[in-house]
Amino acid sequence: MCKNSCEIFKFLTNGFLVLSLVFCFQSCKEKKQEAVTEVSNEMPQKGDDFVSIFDGKTLTGWKGDVNYWRVENGNLVGEVTPETLLKRNTFIIWQEGQPGDFELKLEFKITESGNSGINYRSDLIDSIPNALKGYQADIDGKIRYTGQNYEEKKRATLAYRGEKVKIQTQDNPDVAGSLRGNVKKNCWQSREVIDSLGESDSLKAKIKSEDWNEVHLVIKGNRLQHYVNGVLMSDVIDEDTINRKLKGHLGVQVHVGPPMKVEYRNIRLKHL
Template structure:
């Protein structure tokens, strides 16, 4: 912003102090916002992660998940961060996905024992056609908790721990015991802020029972989970390749701040 300063008699240093609403403040606040974040992916190899190397690799500093015609999936597969089971945290990074791709960032999740590299839990949904990107979807659980643009409160249903009652509360791939309490914007309008087949930044803020998903600095979904029977307050982190056609997803600059 200050490549050339044609402000006669006003030192550039003074401009930086005076224009606190401009790029100087942005740069400083940007540095402050990174305080406490630690990288969880080294960009060189899969150290610290566990997944099926048929689908996951490192390429040009990015974590790559790819399905080819020869490696089509029967069940969704994750690569799982082995550094702990975060409870309250912020997670930042960037993703790029091909048009036919489907992926997601799982958190507060548990690993299944009967299916290789499968996670059950909250997911920040991402897809190449940008139908679902930004929503909150519970993998192998309550399904959709909040669509893009929704502020939602999730309540406990009577007998929600009973399998039959649980299934009855899932209709049209969405959990019925959810109440839309506010709007973050129309889904179609928010969709225009997400770039197709290009890099997008994500930021998850997970604190207590409040789950916020940001893409490119914009809040896309906001869930308050009061369902004490089904919610999870800590668990594994992982990223997904989804059953479907050949696809490729890349993640980079993954960094975590535990709160």
Template sequence: MSNKVIKGLPLGMVFGLGMLLSVQSCREQPKEKSSETAEKNSIQDDGFISLFDGKTLNNWEGDTTYWRVENTILVGEITPETLLKSNTFLIWKGGEPKDFEFKTEFRISENGNSGINYRSELLDTIPFALRGYQADIDGKNNYTGQNYEERKRTTLAYRGEKAAITSQKDPDIPGSLRANVDKNAWQSRTVLESLGNSDSLRTQIKEGDWNECHLIIKGNRLQHFINGILMSDIIDNDTINRKFSGFLGLQAHRGPPMKVEYRNIRLKEL
């Protein structure tokens, strides 16, 4: 307020206006700070960081024939003109997480086959290929939620299983890794308990709609949740083949044309 205006007013009114402005200022300032603090604390308390900005493939590496960003969603798509000879991955280049929680939402077409790889290694012989643990996802929900190890021990736990994994027999014999796989499942494993009937658990997964995948990976304990329900749980005691860190990646599986979508991709290292 200018001096000219103050001089034209009674002293009491000037004092009253000053008090009013002071109170107004005190009310507004803490509100802004409180809002900023609450937002900051929410991020810190949650502990998750976003791995996908909703606009670009920054910090991800893959074949853009199959991967793109569309309407803030990360899309993997195989068309009749771009059929794959081998599985391809979109690989996160921000590190090789060890112990972590991972959350994302996914939607997949009926003929789709995808998955979330973690603690995986890059292959030198095939571009954009990963070898390692995978949270399996498919459009018909035959496998969604299970733990499948890509290019290695194959199925470690079917949906509805808590299992302990051990090393193959005669690990020093060349080729014994593949010899320990039968009917696309690792043979040196013991089912410790049931998490529920596979078909009953399947009813908790929405077909053609968005589902949440939540992975809790700590030490040799690997847990896969879909929509908040524990679908598979393994304790990996295989000292020869298990991994404690590695790359994260999203899979587009060879096969018929299909589409898979991911959003809200987040990581919290433990």
């Protein structure tokens, strides 16, 4: 092979090598970009689908008596003072829907004298402003009731803290139609405790006094589960087709009694 031919061959060979390196580099770069794109596309799928229903700045989307409810330091605050003592319980009620099957997460802090609760699948009481009747995740400052399922102005206590309960179907129309007649010692009588979730006092130790606690409600079909700080506190299977509700209003309460303050934050809802 002549010298010129060798030089040309060498040039072509080196050029091919350079082109190969450029192609490989570009290919690797594209693959890296594809990989980044794939991860980026997957990130939204890692969300928990909960949507904030309280903006931390205003009472937009909520309705209640502003003598008792306000926004302070990013929190929804309910307060009863010596000058504003209540004659009846009052609520601030979410206005953007009536959830049926859902999960709710929020945090609360309550003074020792406080009594509050989270109502759900509840009805408005026409004769009383800002009042609800229905299921309630009970909350109180002395931690006597926190975690239990109490039905406001209806069947009273459905499950105490530490109980898994089945609410029995009412075949007797006299009992079914008389809520007061079937309540004794503030507890619905047509119920069966089918399992224990733990001793009430042991579960109480999981709840912080006058500090922030997280509530997680899992409400699906006729099963109502109340968690506090990740611990299942009460579990109700409601087979009472006459008195149960499968959807309704959502709100939080300040209760009749001494001056008190309750705060809620990070209120998030997921429809199931």
